[in-house]
Amino acid sequence: MTEPTKPLRIDIVSDVMCPWCVIGYRQLAAALEATGTAHEIHWHPFELNPKMPPEGQNLREHVAEKYGSTPEQSEESRVRMTAIGAEVGFAFGFSDDMRMHNTFNTHQLLHWANLSGRKHDLKQALFTAHFTERRNLSDDAVLADVAAGIGLDRAEALAVLADQRFAADVRAAENHWIRQGIQGVPAVVFEGRHLVTGAQGVENYKNILDQLAKMPA
Template sequence: MTPQPKKLQIDIVSDVMCPWCVIGYKQLAKALEDIGTPHEIRWHPFELNPQMPAEGQNMREHLAEKYGSTTEQSNANREAMTKAGAELGFEFRFTDDMRMHNTFNVHQLMHWADQQGRKHDLEMAFFTAHFTDGRNLSDKGVLADVAAEIGLDRDEALAVLADQRFAEDVRKAEQYWTGQGIRGVPAVIFNQRHLVSGAQGVETFTDVLNQLAAMPDEGSASL
Protein backbone atom coordinates (compact mmCIF):
# COMPACT_ATOMS: atom_id res chain seq x y z
CA MET A 1 0.00 0.00 0.00
CA THR A 2 1.45 3.35 -1.02
CA PRO A 3 1.88 5.67 2.01
CA GLN A 4 0.04 8.97 1.86
CA PRO A 5 2.36 11.97 1.52
CA LYS A 6 2.53 14.31 4.46
CA LYS A 7 1.33 17.84 4.04
CA LEU A 8 3.61 20.44 2.54
CA GLN A 9 4.19 23.14 5.15
CA ILE A 10 3.72 26.62 3.67
CA ASP A 11 4.41 29.71 5.76
CA ILE A 12 3.22 33.03 4.32
CA VAL A 13 4.46 36.29 5.81
CA SER A 14 1.92 38.91 4.84
CA ASP A 15 0.20 42.23 5.51
CA VAL A 16 -3.41 42.81 4.43
CA MET A 17 -2.38 46.27 3.20
CA CYS A 18 -0.30 44.55 0.50
CA PRO A 19 -2.21 43.91 -2.75
CA TRP A 20 0.50 41.59 -4.01
CA CYS A 21 0.04 39.43 -0.91
CA VAL A 22 -3.49 38.46 -1.87
CA ILE A 23 -2.49 38.12 -5.54
CA GLY A 24 0.46 35.92 -4.58
CA TYR A 25 -1.71 33.77 -2.34
CA LYS A 26 -4.31 33.32 -5.07
CA GLN A 27 -1.56 32.32 -7.52
CA LEU A 28 -0.21 29.80 -5.03
CA ALA A 29 -3.70 28.46 -4.27
CA LYS A 30 -4.33 27.92 -7.99
CA ALA A 31 -1.05 26.02 -8.36
CA LEU A 32 -1.84 23.88 -5.31
CA GLU A 33 -5.30 23.12 -6.67
CA ASP A 34 -4.01 22.24 -10.13
CA ILE A 35 -1.42 19.81 -8.77
CA GLY A 36 -3.43 18.53 -5.83
CA THR A 37 -0.58 18.94 -3.36
CA PRO A 38 -1.57 18.13 0.25
CA HIS A 39 -0.60 21.21 2.23
CA GLU A 40 -1.01 23.32 5.33
CA ILE A 41 -0.80 27.12 5.10
CA ARG A 42 0.17 29.23 8.07
CA TRP A 43 -0.04 33.04 7.95
CA HIS A 44 2.43 35.25 9.80
CA PRO A 45 2.36 38.99 10.59
CA PHE A 46 4.27 41.77 8.88
CA GLU A 47 3.59 45.50 9.14
CA LEU A 48 4.28 47.51 6.01
CA ASN A 49 3.50 50.75 7.83
CA PRO A 50 4.33 50.40 11.54
CA GLN A 51 4.56 54.19 11.97
CA MET A 52 1.23 54.91 10.30
CA PRO A 53 -0.96 57.29 12.36
CA ALA A 54 -4.27 56.03 13.73
CA GLU A 55 -6.30 57.78 11.04
CA GLY A 56 -4.31 56.16 8.24
CA GLN A 57 -3.19 58.00 5.11
CA ASN A 58 -4.47 58.45 1.58
CA MET A 59 -3.00 55.63 -0.48
CA ARG A 60 -1.79 57.79 -3.36
CA GLU A 61 -0.13 60.24 -0.97
CA HIS A 62 1.46 57.40 0.95
CA LEU A 63 2.92 55.73 -2.13
CA ALA A 64 4.19 59.07 -3.44
CA GLU A 65 5.95 59.78 -0.14
CA LYS A 66 7.31 56.26 0.35
CA TYR A 67 8.27 55.29 -3.18
CA GLY A 68 8.07 58.51 -5.18
CA SER A 69 5.25 57.09 -7.29
CA THR A 70 3.62 59.46 -9.75
CA THR A 71 -0.12 59.49 -10.42
CA GLU A 72 0.54 57.85 -13.79
CA GLN A 73 2.60 55.09 -12.18
CA SER A 74 -0.02 54.60 -9.52
CA ASN A 75 -2.77 54.28 -12.11
CA ALA A 76 -0.74 51.78 -14.13
CA ASN A 77 -0.04 49.70 -11.02
CA ARG A 78 -3.69 49.73 -10.04
CA GLU A 79 -4.70 48.61 -13.50
CA ALA A 80 -2.18 45.76 -13.43
CA MET A 81 -3.26 44.62 -9.97
CA THR A 82 -6.96 44.83 -10.86
CA LYS A 83 -6.37 42.68 -13.94
CA ALA A 84 -4.23 40.16 -12.04
CA GLY A 85 -6.84 39.94 -9.29
CA ALA A 86 -9.71 39.45 -11.72
CA GLU A 87 -7.90 36.57 -13.39
CA LEU A 88 -7.65 34.88 -9.98
CA GLY A 89 -11.15 35.62 -8.74
CA PHE A 90 -10.33 38.57 -6.49
CA GLU A 91 -11.89 42.00 -7.03
CA PHE A 92 -9.89 45.17 -6.45
CA ARG A 93 -11.91 48.39 -6.29
CA PHE A 94 -9.38 51.18 -6.07
CA THR A 95 -10.66 54.70 -5.39
CA ASP A 96 -9.01 58.09 -5.09
CA ASP A 97 -9.89 58.29 -1.38
CA MET A 98 -8.62 54.79 -0.51
CA ARG A 99 -6.43 54.80 2.58
CA MET A 100 -3.49 52.84 3.97
CA HIS A 101 -3.68 51.69 7.57
CA ASN A 102 -1.44 50.31 10.25
CA THR A 103 -2.32 46.65 10.80
CA PHE A 104 -1.05 45.85 14.29
CA ASN A 105 -4.63 45.44 15.55
CA VAL A 106 -5.50 43.40 12.46
CA HIS A 107 -2.68 40.98 13.25
CA GLN A 108 -3.79 40.71 16.87
CA LEU A 109 -7.27 39.66 15.78
CA MET A 110 -5.81 37.12 13.39
CA HIS A 111 -3.70 35.71 16.22
CA TRP A 112 -6.92 35.36 18.23
CA ALA A 113 -8.71 33.79 15.26
CA ASP A 114 -5.88 31.28 14.91
CA GLN A 115 -6.78 29.87 18.32
CA GLN A 116 -10.19 29.03 16.88
CA GLY A 117 -8.90 27.61 13.61
CA ARG A 118 -10.15 30.63 11.63
CA LYS A 119 -7.00 32.62 10.87
CA HIS A 120 -7.04 31.91 7.15
CA ASP A 121 -10.71 32.85 6.89
CA LEU A 122 -10.16 36.12 8.72
CA GLU A 123 -7.10 36.95 6.61
CA MET A 124 -9.18 36.56 3.46
CA ALA A 125 -12.02 38.59 4.96
CA PHE A 126 -9.66 41.46 5.79
CA PHE A 127 -8.22 41.46 2.25
CA THR A 128 -11.76 41.76 0.89
CA ALA A 129 -12.76 44.38 3.46
CA HIS A 130 -9.82 46.57 2.49
CA PHE A 131 -9.35 46.12 -1.25
CA THR A 132 -12.88 45.30 -2.40
CA ASP A 133 -15.15 47.06 0.08
CA GLY A 134 -12.93 49.99 1.09
CA ARG A 135 -13.63 49.60 4.80
CA ASN A 136 -11.67 51.47 7.46
CA LEU A 137 -9.31 48.95 9.02
CA SER A 138 -8.07 51.59 11.46
CA ASP A 139 -11.48 51.41 13.15
CA LYS A 140 -11.68 48.75 15.89
CA GLY A 141 -15.42 48.50 15.41
CA VAL A 142 -14.95 47.68 11.74
CA LEU A 143 -12.34 45.05 12.61
CA ALA A 144 -14.76 43.44 15.06
CA ASP A 145 -17.53 43.60 12.44
CA VAL A 146 -15.37 41.73 9.93
CA ALA A 147 -14.58 39.07 12.54
CA ALA A 148 -18.29 38.71 13.34
CA GLU A 149 -19.16 38.36 9.65
CA ILE A 150 -17.17 35.11 9.47
CA GLY A 151 -18.82 33.81 12.64
CA LEU A 152 -16.43 34.94 15.37
CA ASP A 153 -17.65 36.66 18.53
CA ARG A 154 -17.79 40.43 18.00
CA ASP A 155 -17.71 41.33 21.71
CA GLU A 156 -14.69 39.12 22.28
CA ALA A 157 -12.97 40.65 19.27
CA LEU A 158 -13.49 44.11 20.78
CA ALA A 159 -12.16 42.86 24.11
CA VAL A 160 -9.04 41.50 22.42
CA LEU A 161 -8.41 44.90 20.87
CA ALA A 162 -9.23 46.78 24.08
CA ASP A 163 -6.80 44.94 26.33
CA GLN A 164 -4.20 44.18 23.65
CA ARG A 165 -3.70 40.73 25.15
CA PHE A 166 -1.91 39.39 22.09
CA ALA A 167 0.26 42.43 21.39
CA GLU A 168 3.43 40.83 22.71
CA ASP A 169 2.82 37.60 20.80
CA VAL A 170 2.38 39.51 17.56
CA ARG A 171 5.50 41.63 18.15
CA LYS A 172 7.54 38.49 18.79
CA ALA A 173 6.26 36.88 15.61
CA GLU A 174 7.03 39.99 13.57
CA GLN A 175 10.51 40.17 15.05
CA TYR A 176 11.12 36.50 14.32
CA TRP A 177 10.47 36.92 10.61
CA THR A 178 12.39 40.16 10.25
CA GLY A 179 15.18 38.35 12.09
CA GLN A 180 15.05 35.71 9.36
CA GLY A 181 15.76 38.42 6.81
CA ILE A 182 12.20 39.07 5.63
CA ARG A 183 12.06 42.73 4.53
CA GLY A 184 9.13 42.63 2.12
CA VAL A 185 5.95 40.68 1.53
CA PRO A 186 4.58 38.36 0.44
CA ALA A 187 7.27 35.94 1.56
CA VAL A 188 6.33 32.29 0.99
CA ILE A 189 8.45 29.66 2.73
CA PHE A 190 8.09 26.00 1.81
CA ASN A 191 9.00 23.39 4.42
CA GLN A 192 11.02 26.00 6.33
CA ARG A 193 13.70 25.77 3.64
CA HIS A 194 12.71 27.40 0.38
CA LEU A 195 11.73 31.06 0.05
CA VAL A 196 9.75 32.57 -2.80
CA SER A 197 9.44 36.36 -2.55
CA GLY A 198 6.62 38.26 -4.20
CA ALA A 199 3.70 37.29 -6.40
CA GLN A 200 5.65 35.25 -8.93
CA GLY A 201 2.77 33.79 -10.91
CA VAL A 202 0.91 30.49 -11.08
CA GLU A 203 3.52 28.92 -13.36
CA THR A 204 6.39 29.74 -11.00
CA PHE A 205 4.55 28.36 -7.99
CA THR A 206 3.67 25.26 -10.01
CA ASP A 207 7.34 24.78 -10.89
CA VAL A 208 8.33 25.17 -7.23
CA LEU A 209 5.77 22.60 -6.12
CA ASN A 210 6.91 20.12 -8.76
CA GLN A 211 10.55 20.62 -7.82
CA LEU A 212 9.76 20.05 -4.14
CA ALA A 213 7.82 16.90 -4.93
CA ALA A 214 10.83 15.55 -6.87
CA MET A 215 13.28 16.14 -4.01
CA PRO A 216 14.00 13.33 -1.54
CA ASP A 217 12.34 14.10 1.79
CA GLU A 218 10.94 17.32 0.31
CA GLY A 219 7.29 18.09 -0.23
CA SER A 220 6.56 15.87 2.75
CA ALA A 221 8.13 17.60 5.72
CA SER A 222 5.77 18.90 8.37
CA LEU A 223 6.21 20.89 11.55
Protein backbone atom coordinates in the same frame (compact mmCIF):
# COMPACT_ATOMS: atom_id res chain seq x y z
CA MET B 1 0.95 -0.25 1.94
CA THR B 2 1.94 3.24 0.76
CA GLU B 3 2.24 5.85 3.49
CA PRO B 4 0.04 8.92 3.00
CA THR B 5 1.86 11.94 1.58
CA LYS B 6 2.81 14.43 4.26
CA PRO B 7 1.18 17.81 3.59
CA LEU B 8 3.53 20.48 2.28
CA ARG B 9 4.08 23.09 5.00
CA ILE B 10 3.72 26.61 3.65
CA ASP B 11 4.46 29.62 5.84
CA ILE B 12 3.27 32.94 4.40
CA VAL B 13 4.50 36.20 5.91
CA SER B 14 2.21 39.01 4.84
CA ASP B 15 0.24 42.15 5.61
CA VAL B 16 -3.41 42.73 4.71
CA MET B 17 -2.43 46.15 3.32
CA CYS B 18 -0.27 44.46 0.67
CA PRO B 19 -2.05 43.96 -2.69
CA TRP B 20 0.63 41.59 -3.93
CA CYS B 21 0.06 39.43 -0.85
CA VAL B 22 -3.51 38.62 -1.83
CA ILE B 23 -2.54 38.27 -5.50
CA GLY B 24 0.37 35.98 -4.61
CA TYR B 25 -1.78 33.86 -2.32
CA ARG B 26 -4.50 33.47 -4.96
CA GLN B 27 -1.88 32.48 -7.54
CA LEU B 28 -0.37 29.96 -5.12
CA ALA B 29 -3.81 28.57 -4.27
CA ALA B 30 -4.54 28.05 -7.96
CA ALA B 31 -1.21 26.25 -8.40
CA LEU B 32 -1.86 24.06 -5.36
CA GLU B 33 -5.25 23.06 -6.75
CA ALA B 34 -3.88 22.43 -10.24
CA THR B 35 -1.11 20.20 -8.95
CA GLY B 36 -3.25 18.46 -6.33
CA THR B 37 -0.66 19.27 -3.68
CA ALA B 38 -1.60 18.31 -0.12
CA HIS B 39 -0.67 21.31 2.00
CA GLU B 40 -1.12 23.26 5.19
CA ILE B 41 -0.83 27.05 5.23
CA HIS B 42 0.37 29.08 8.20
CA TRP B 43 0.00 32.88 8.09
CA HIS B 44 2.46 35.15 9.90
CA PRO B 45 2.45 38.90 10.64
CA PHE B 46 4.42 41.64 8.94
CA GLU B 47 3.72 45.36 9.09
CA LEU B 48 4.42 47.26 5.91
CA ASN B 49 4.09 50.54 7.78
CA PRO B 50 4.57 50.04 11.53
CA LYS B 51 4.80 53.81 12.11
CA MET B 52 1.54 54.56 10.34
CA PRO B 53 -0.64 56.76 12.60
CA PRO B 54 -3.99 55.41 13.83
CA GLU B 55 -5.97 57.48 11.33
CA GLY B 56 -4.03 56.03 8.41
CA GLN B 57 -3.05 57.91 5.24
CA ASN B 58 -4.48 58.41 1.76
CA LEU B 59 -3.15 55.52 -0.31
CA ARG B 60 -2.10 57.57 -3.32
CA GLU B 61 -0.29 60.07 -1.07
CA HIS B 62 1.33 57.21 0.81
CA VAL B 63 2.62 55.54 -2.35
CA ALA B 64 3.99 58.85 -3.64
CA GLU B 65 5.69 59.58 -0.33
CA LYS B 66 7.14 56.09 0.23
CA TYR B 67 8.05 55.05 -3.30
CA GLY B 68 8.23 58.33 -5.19
CA SER B 69 5.51 57.25 -7.62
CA THR B 70 3.87 59.85 -9.84
CA PRO B 71 0.05 59.89 -10.07
CA GLU B 72 0.37 58.36 -13.55
CA GLN B 73 2.60 55.52 -12.29
CA SER B 74 0.25 54.92 -9.38
CA GLU B 75 -2.76 54.70 -11.68
CA GLU B 76 -0.92 52.37 -14.06
CA SER B 77 0.00 50.12 -11.14
CA ARG B 78 -3.62 50.02 -9.95
CA VAL B 79 -4.88 49.07 -13.40
CA ARG B 80 -2.28 46.32 -13.63
CA MET B 81 -3.05 44.94 -10.17
CA THR B 82 -6.79 45.04 -10.85
CA ALA B 83 -6.30 43.01 -14.04
CA ILE B 84 -4.01 40.46 -12.37
CA GLY B 85 -6.39 40.20 -9.43
CA ALA B 86 -9.30 39.49 -11.77
CA GLU B 87 -7.33 36.63 -13.32
CA VAL B 88 -7.28 34.86 -9.95
CA GLY B 89 -10.81 35.82 -8.90
CA PHE B 90 -10.07 38.77 -6.62
CA ALA B 91 -11.78 42.13 -7.12
CA PHE B 92 -9.81 45.26 -6.32
CA GLY B 93 -11.92 48.35 -5.72
CA PHE B 94 -9.31 51.10 -5.78
CA SER B 95 -10.54 54.67 -5.36
CA ASP B 96 -8.96 58.08 -4.86
CA ASP B 97 -10.07 58.19 -1.22
CA MET B 98 -8.72 54.72 -0.35
CA ARG B 99 -6.46 54.71 2.72
CA MET B 100 -3.46 52.82 4.04
CA HIS B 101 -3.92 51.67 7.64
CA ASN B 102 -1.82 50.66 10.61
CA THR B 103 -2.22 46.87 10.85
CA PHE B 104 -0.93 45.98 14.30
CA ASN B 105 -4.49 45.44 15.53
CA THR B 106 -5.43 43.37 12.49
CA HIS B 107 -2.52 41.06 13.26
CA GLN B 108 -3.66 40.75 16.87
CA LEU B 109 -7.15 39.82 15.68
CA LEU B 110 -5.66 37.23 13.33
CA HIS B 111 -3.63 35.79 16.20
CA TRP B 112 -6.84 35.46 18.21
CA ALA B 113 -8.69 33.86 15.29
CA ASN B 114 -5.93 31.27 15.03
CA LEU B 115 -6.90 29.95 18.47
CA SER B 116 -10.15 28.69 16.95
CA GLY B 117 -8.64 27.64 13.63
CA ARG B 118 -10.13 30.60 11.72
CA LYS B 119 -7.02 32.62 10.93
CA HIS B 120 -7.04 31.75 7.24
CA ASP B 121 -10.73 32.66 6.90
CA LEU B 122 -10.27 35.97 8.70
CA LYS B 123 -7.20 36.79 6.60
CA GLN B 124 -9.22 36.39 3.41
CA ALA B 125 -12.09 38.43 4.85
CA LEU B 126 -9.70 41.25 5.78
CA PHE B 127 -8.20 41.30 2.28
CA THR B 128 -11.71 41.67 0.87
CA ALA B 129 -12.74 44.26 3.47
CA HIS B 130 -9.76 46.46 2.62
CA PHE B 131 -9.25 46.06 -1.11
CA THR B 132 -12.74 45.28 -2.41
CA GLU B 133 -15.04 47.02 0.08
CA ARG B 134 -12.64 49.81 1.13
CA ARG B 135 -13.62 49.48 4.78
CA ASN B 136 -11.73 51.37 7.49
CA LEU B 137 -9.46 48.79 9.11
CA SER B 138 -8.13 51.49 11.45
CA ASP B 139 -11.50 51.25 13.24
CA ASP B 140 -11.74 48.49 15.87
CA ALA B 141 -15.51 48.30 15.36
CA VAL B 142 -14.98 47.56 11.67
CA LEU B 143 -12.40 44.88 12.50
CA ALA B 144 -14.87 43.31 14.92
CA ASP B 145 -17.58 43.44 12.24
CA VAL B 146 -15.30 41.62 9.80
CA ALA B 147 -14.61 38.96 12.43
CA ALA B 148 -18.33 38.61 13.15
CA GLY B 149 -18.96 38.31 9.43
CA ILE B 150 -17.16 34.94 9.39
CA GLY B 151 -18.92 33.76 12.54
CA LEU B 152 -16.47 34.83 15.25
CA ASP B 153 -17.67 36.48 18.46
CA ARG B 154 -17.86 40.23 17.88
CA ALA B 155 -17.79 41.20 21.57
CA GLU B 156 -14.75 39.03 22.19
CA ALA B 157 -13.03 40.50 19.13
CA LEU B 158 -13.58 44.00 20.55
CA ALA B 159 -12.25 42.86 23.93
CA VAL B 160 -9.11 41.44 22.31
CA LEU B 161 -8.44 44.75 20.60
CA ALA B 162 -9.27 46.81 23.67
CA ASP B 163 -6.96 45.02 26.09
CA GLN B 164 -4.22 44.26 23.54
CA ARG B 165 -3.73 40.84 25.12
CA PHE B 166 -1.88 39.46 22.11
CA ALA B 167 0.32 42.49 21.42
CA ALA B 168 3.48 40.86 22.79
CA ASP B 169 2.83 37.64 20.86
CA VAL B 170 2.38 39.49 17.59
CA ARG B 171 5.46 41.63 18.14
CA ALA B 172 7.51 38.52 18.91
CA ALA B 173 6.27 36.83 15.73
CA GLU B 174 7.05 39.91 13.63
CA ASN B 175 10.55 40.12 15.09
CA HIS B 176 11.13 36.43 14.45
CA TRP B 177 10.59 36.83 10.72
CA ILE B 178 12.60 40.03 10.56
CA ARG B 179 15.48 38.10 12.17
CA GLN B 180 15.07 35.49 9.43
CA GLY B 181 15.84 38.23 6.93
CA ILE B 182 12.30 38.97 5.76
CA GLN B 183 12.22 42.62 4.66
CA GLY B 184 9.23 42.62 2.33
CA VAL B 185 6.08 40.67 1.61
CA PRO B 186 4.68 38.37 0.43
CA ALA B 187 7.36 35.96 1.64
CA VAL B 188 6.48 32.29 1.18
CA VAL B 189 8.55 29.61 2.90
CA PHE B 190 8.10 26.01 1.82
CA GLU B 191 8.97 23.28 4.32
CA GLY B 192 10.76 25.79 6.53
CA ARG B 193 13.71 26.17 4.15
CA HIS B 194 12.75 27.27 0.63
CA LEU B 195 11.99 31.02 0.47
CA VAL B 196 10.07 32.53 -2.43
CA THR B 197 9.34 36.26 -2.43
CA GLY B 198 6.77 38.29 -4.33
CA ALA B 199 3.78 37.19 -6.36
CA GLN B 200 5.27 34.61 -8.72
CA GLY B 201 2.33 33.82 -10.99
CA VAL B 202 0.39 30.56 -11.22
CA GLU B 203 2.76 28.83 -13.66
CA ASN B 204 5.86 29.68 -11.65
CA TYR B 205 4.22 28.41 -8.46
CA LYS B 206 3.26 25.19 -10.26
CA ASN B 207 6.88 24.73 -11.33
CA ILE B 208 8.05 25.37 -7.77
CA LEU B 209 5.57 22.83 -6.40
CA ASP B 210 6.66 20.26 -9.00
CA GLN B 211 10.30 20.76 -8.03
CA LEU B 212 9.52 20.43 -4.35
CA ALA B 213 7.58 17.21 -5.00
CA LYS B 214 10.66 15.69 -6.62
CA MET B 215 12.95 16.52 -3.71
CA PRO B 216 13.78 13.75 -1.22
CA ALA B 217 11.85 14.05 2.03
